[in-house]
Amino acid sequence: MAPPERSASLPLDEEAVNDLYKGYIRYDLCLDIVSCWEAFFAWCAEQHPSICFHRFPVCPVPVGKPLTPDFCCAYGDKYGLVFDVKTGIPNDQDMRKRQIENNILPQLKKYSEISTFNCVKYAPGNGLTNFWVVKPKLVDVVIVGNYLQSEILADSLFGALDDPRNKDFVPARPPILLIENRPGDLTSKAYTFRKHHDPRNGNFADTGLNSELDLGRKLTTGDKTLTVLPKAFMDFKIQTPLVNDDPPPLYLASLLWTRYLPAFLDEVKGIRAEDGFFRGVKFVVTIQEMADFVNQKIPTGRVQPEWIEHAFLFCGPMGLARKTREHEFEIILKQLRVQHFRRKLGIDGKGWDVSKLLAALHVHGTAQARAKQRSKAPPPHRVDQSGQFSLEFESTS
Amino acid sequence: MLIRCVKAKHGIKGDRRDTTQYETPRSHSELFDQAKELNEQISNIQFDVCSELDGPSNLSAFLSREGVSKYHTGSVNLFVHALLDSISQTVGEKANILSNRARSAQAFSLKPLEILYAEEKFRDRQDNDRLISLLSQLRHGVVSVFHNNPYLHLSFLDYLDGSSFDIFAVDSKTLSIVPAFRSSTVALMRLCEAIDNEFEDGVIKQTTFRRPTSSDFQGSLDGTS
Numbered sequence: 001m002a003p004p005e006r007s008a009s010l011p012l013d014e015e016a017v018n019d020l021y022k023g024y025i026r027y028d029l030c031l032d033i034v035s036c037w038e039a040f041f042a043w044c045a046e047q048h049p050s051i052c053f054h055r056f057p058v059c060p061v062p063v064g065k066p067l068t069p070d071f072c073c074a075y076g077d078k079y080g081l082v083f084d085v086k087t088g089i090p091n092d093q094d095m096r097k098r099q100i101e102n103n104i105l106p107q108l109k110k111y112s113e114i115s116t117f118n119c120v121k122y123a124p125g126n127g128l129t130n131f132w133v134v135k136p137k138l139v140d141v142v143i144v145g146n147y148l149q150s151e152i153l154a155d156s157l158f159g160a161l162d163d164p165r166n167k168d169f170v171p172a173r174p175p176i177l178l179i180e181n182r183p184g185d186l187t188s189k190a191y192t193f194r195k196h197h198d199p200r201n202g203n204f205a206d207t208g209l210n211s212e213l214d215l216g217r218k219l220t221t222g223d224k225t226l227t228v229l230p231k232a233f234m235d236f237k238i239q240t241p242l243v244n245d246d247p248p249p250l251y252l253a254s255l256l257w258t259r260y261l262p263a264f265l266d267e268v269k270g271i272r273a274e275d276g277f278f279r280g281v282k283f284v285v286t287i288q289e290m291a292d293f294v295n296q297k298i299p300t301g302r303v304q305p306e307w308i309e310h311a312f313l314f315c316g317p318m319g320l321a322r323k324t325r326e327h328e329f330e331i332i333l334k335q336l337r338v339q340h341f342r343r344k345l346g347i348d349g350k351g352w353d354v355s356k357l358l359a360a361l362h363v364h365g366t367a368q369a370r371a372k373q374r375s376k377a378p379p380p381h382r383v384d385q386s387g388q389f390s391l392e393f394e395s396t397s
Numbered sequence: 398m399l400i401r402c403v404k405a406k407h408g409i410k411g412d413r414r415d416t417t418q419y420e421t422p423r424s425h426s427e428l429f430d431q432a433k434e435l436n437e438q439i440s441n442i443q444f445d446v447c448s449e450l451d452g453p454s455n456l457s458a459f460l461s462r463e464g465v466s467k468y469h470t471g472s473v474n475l476f477v478h479a480l481l482d483s484i485s486q487t488v489g490e491k492a493n494i495l496s497n498r499a500r501s502a503q504a505f506s507l508k509p510l511e512i513l514y515a516e517e518k519f520r521d522r523q524d525n526d527r528l529i530s531l532l533s534q535l536r537h538g539v540v541s542v543f544h545n546n547p548y549l550h551l552s553f554l555d556y557l558d559g560s561s562f563d564i565f566a567v568d569s570k571t572l573s574i575v576p577a578f579r580s581s582t583v584a585l586m587r588l589c590e591a592i593d594n595e596f597e598d599g600v601i602k603q604t605t606f607r608r609p610t611s612s613d614f615q616g617s618l619d620g621t622s
Contacts, residue, residue: 273559299504
């Protein structure tokens with residue numbers, strides 16, 4: 001078989017591509033975890049209307065800016081749960097210690113002080129209704145970790161809480177550490193959640209509030225788990241494809257270029273795909289305009305203009321977006337022909353999709369731009385009128 | 398009335414696209430039963446309509462999976478009323494299922510479709526990869542894979558009209574297709590046809606936003622799973 005054509009003058013830094021892709025996978029895992037719990041609490045809310053859930057909480061605190069935990073749930077004014085998903089703890093011990101002490105403990109302490117929950121009430125039958133402000137008398141913070149890091153996370157977290165030097169960050173109630181788990185052979189498609197066995201782990205206090213679905217009685221330390229099948233959470237994931245945290249630019253760029261930008265052109269600019277916009281169209285959009293559009297499409301969405309800006313800047317080196325002025329970008333919507341670019345970048349292998357392509361184009365474009373700056377030599381590819389470097393897009397007309 | 402198959406093109410699966418000319422005419426039911434047994438699909442047939450297997454032909458015609466039909470000889474009346482009317486009805490029913498599936502921005506407005514298979518089609522990552530590979534090769538669209546192990550979640554954007562779909566292999570026998578904000582009937586037909594060609598014909602069913610039920614959680618919370 002002939003080797004793939006390599007038109008790029010610089011070898012692709014595949015490690016950099018993989019690093020970007022790992023962030024994409026980690027964010028999707030976080031999205032799955034949040035969707036699992038949204039599905040669970042949606043079911044609970046149908047049995048107990050006082051239960052409410054919020055996927056994009058912004059919680060006021062007595063001092064400082066409002067907090068934005070990953071998601072939260074309230075059992076009326078009796079009990080509240082603030083969730084934080086931690087799927088990417090550093091494996092390096094020193095880095096992990098620093099992250100726990102400098103970031104996680106202060107965050108934990110602040111979350112434990114949340115007293116006002118702005119939740120969304122699920123109504124039986126027709127789902128989402130409206131925002132509901134509740135002030136639970138008791139609040140627990142739940143940390144959800146990945147099974148691959150369950151032991152190092154538990155040791156580091158509870159070890160840091162035991163350390164007298166961190167006494168200012170110890171919350172009134174110990175946090176509850178849940179572990180997202182999957183069977184070792186990966187044959188089951190389900191997510192399972194169990195409480196970590198560490199004796200210092202906190203306890204759910206929802207007994208009697210959720211009848212047979214009480215987490216306090218059912219998720220005792222041991223082998224009891226909450227299992228969530230994809231069919232239970234998939235519609236929640238599709239409906240809300242983001243979580244309450246700045247997504248990796250690669251993740252948001254993939255969503256924008258394959259879902260929201262075509263819809264934006266169609267609905268806002270009145271340009272339809274049948275008119276040929278995938279053959280190439282340029283248009284200008286502000287990050288606020290785009291954030292507003294995406295938020296219209298996501299129930300209770302809280303997509304921030306900065307998230308959009310990060311995604312657009314990420315696509316700059318590949319010539320898909322160009323900053324025209326503060327908060328404004330020129331966007332190019334074109335067919336992303338994965339196989340074509342894969343050959344152009346000299347990448348072998350199967351399973352390439354838009355996300356991997358965008359990661360590779362970003363790494364390649366960034367490297368080319370740096371090389372160009374260093375050498376001042378003319379680049380091997382087209383330089384468009386904006387002066388930005390871009391790979392030639394295959395004509396599809 | 399009997400449909401006697403004269404010639405058939407088999408093997409949409411894989412690279413096989415063998416044309417079989419039958420020396421001994423056989424009934425269409427025998428032909429399709431045999432194809433199912435061999436895990437093959439028939440892309441088109443040239444056939445005679447007759448009252449006995451070895452009797453004279455009342456109509457000679459051609460029909461493909463895509464609905465292309467050609468009249469060769471015989472009764473025009475039979476061709477129009479027995480064949481074209483039946484094709485029209487089948488296509489109409491399918492179009493009804495696939496039309497008006499776009500979601501709105503309102504919560505819980507998803508209008509998913511499910512393709513149900515009699516056998517397990519999505520057991521492991523290899524099966525997932527097969528679907529990704531199939532959709533990646535379609536020149537009229539592009540695939541974004543969000544999750545591939547152990548369950549599959551991807552999205553497919555159709556460049557011809559901007560329709561897009563989330564696709565989930567939710568269990569080994571079910572593929573869920575969830576149209577996004579734009580979903581045309583013809584784009585869904587293109588997508589379903591491509592999937593059918595690789596994974597055999599499944600039964601397409603309309604569903605709604607799936608609200609979790611007790612069985613999704615109860616058993617596991619009782620520690621029985």
